[in-house]
Amino acid sequence: MTTLEKEQNFLLEQSKRGSLLEKETLSNIYVLKFGGTSLGTAQAIEETIGFINYHHREGRGIVVVVSAVSGITNELVSINEAVKSSNRERAGETFESIVRKHLDIIHGFSINEVGRISLERELESLFCELYSHIIENRSFSTEQEDKTLSFGERLSARIVKAKLRESMRSCVVDSLEIIETDDNFLNASVDNEATKLKAKGKIIPLLKKGVTPVVTGFIGATKEGRPTTLGRNSSDYSATLLGSSLGAREVWICKDPKGIYFSDPKSNPNAELILYISQEELLCHLQRAGDQVLCLKALQPILDTDIVLRVRSVHNYDDLGTTITR
Template sequence: MTTLTMKFGGTSVGSAEALTQAADIVLDQARQWDHLVVVVSAMSGVTDALIRGAQTAAAGDDRTFRAVVADLRVRHYRVVDALLSPTDEQGRLLAVVDEYLDEFAAFCRSVHVLGEATPRAMDAIASLGERLSARILAALLRRRGVRSEAVDATELIVTDGAFQNAVPLREATCARVAARLTPLLEQGLIPVVTGFIGATENGVTTTLGRGGSDYSAAILANCLDAQADYRPVEVWIWTDVDGVMTADPRIAPDARVVPTLSYSEVSELAYFGAKVLHPRTIRPVVERGIPLWVKNTFNPTCAGTRIAKEAENTPGTVKAVTAIRGLSMVTVEGRGMMGVPGIAARTFAAVASQGASVLMISQSSSEQSISFVIPTASAPPVIGAIEEEMALELARRDIDRVWSLDDVVIVTAVGAGMRTTPGVAARVFGALGRGGVNVIAIAQGSSDCSISLVVLADDAARAVQQIHQEVILHD
């Protein structure tokens, strides 16, 4: 018995036309698979609007959230009116839209009075967009003659209590999937599940982090694959591009679709800035060896990108280049650091104390400096924490200074077998040299499929273009 889990992103459900196209795809695939599960994001822009309304309410503004309610009501009404007639479920669905937007307004009024939006409250607010889009798509499928039911992922995905970035608990989640989702599949229904959200074991709503609908689809597929009656399982991510691209088309207009990627390669791309997949999506499919596809809702005949366990191209081939912006490189330097044990450990303990994420590390072989890249917003508190931790070393001049270089970008070239293939780095850095791009720092991880380098923000587009043109397209 074959099972397909399909996730539709915000642009894929962002209008009546997009939802109609998504429904066409669902109907087409329902004829080809034994079981079908659909996961949806909120309509494009809705989650951002909900968060903005709540945050401004907490800051004392009682007008913005009212404007957000009015805008979202008009937008969802128009979609429902376009897709459903009064003889269908139009009236009931409009009442559902009112119910959820009234709930949002009530949350915002409470937040305004309290002057604070807690992470728990923000998760409850941010979840409303997915709940609306799931109900609209399920109603559209029913109007098209398919048995379908909207299912809140709060009934399926069990998480810890880390609000706004919750971690799913696999065993509890798979038990819920078996109890709630599989009976629907056995009845021949197509469940339309809310992406992005889950709930604690006590039923309190949580979210999986921005972009987490990809993760939701992968988690559900993982649990279904654990049930022998539902194998083989695949995951298809429907978005507004033809697949994973060799580069951002806005930077490299000649970017093209990468036909195949390994799990490792796409994990590197997701981590280092590619927007197609949520970085955590890969883990649940890797655990079960589940094939993953990235496809275009608005060009469904395009094959897209297939992501599987092993790379299928020649080792050492650079397949894609990506970039992360909004970063700073923090450097701890001093001649007194050489040979002194514990400096790096204390440095990164100070970084961790500020909750900062380190994206890349580079250290000189002389041990006289260590540099790492973090989001720019984290740089001032991190520098302060390191200076406090190293106060004695700074006073003795063992450490000369702790400083940051702002407005830097990590550019990463990705392809399996890069570390063990002679000449790959030479091609990358040769292309950058010919483009006049100065490289500030370099790191090649143990993953064997990426080389990362730091450049100034002004050089980032040129760096991506040079690697794309001279290394990827000419391989």
């Protein structure tokens, strides 16, 4: 075999390996969504990071979706209300509370000094942007309200990313860049095709490079880049929407409860956990009984697909919780 033939065979083999790696990446995507209580304290974030690390070591291509820190969205709503009622003092006090809560979290967990300084600078930049947004407007339109609300997830995503970087390569992907919506501010509708193209174009290359993206839930943007929100409690919907857009194998909604129950475990200590349920059966269950663990809207993007949805506890790495399939 000539030298040229050897080089050609080597390049062909490398190309085959690259194609296999790409196929493996595309077929092994897991979207993990974490709510506010999983991010509400330094200890909770440490536990959440441990959960992600455990499953990352299993060889999964993980996309993390985060809500705002527990209670922060309500405080941002309070800022909107204060500005609209010209109560600048209350808006300022609430802003200070938001700053304090986030700084308490990052000062409460262990992180290397370089990572801490970088994170503090990122948060400071967002705090300044939020403060300027508050003081520059005498009243808020719904568009300006949505801009206020977008800060919760943007702040929490940077905290999770910074902590993840101690164990893996990670970066923040603002859903402003990948979830395209109309301009129905406070309850925007998603352009699914545009979102699919943007999400794949942004996230797939990161996964191929071994980078774990941390995506902001709840928010999107118009075609022109104006921030929107998808309706209250829609971070779960953001996760299933991304799962559908990326062709994920599974989407996990990671919460405090073990999964979905036949009845409310808070009022019924003997409530039975639903281990397996079809999409259609769950749809009927949610329409009939309602459920605080999973909102009905979150099912929409994955209906009639083969994507497995799991509602599971962040406190148990191996317990699969409730599994929802077609």
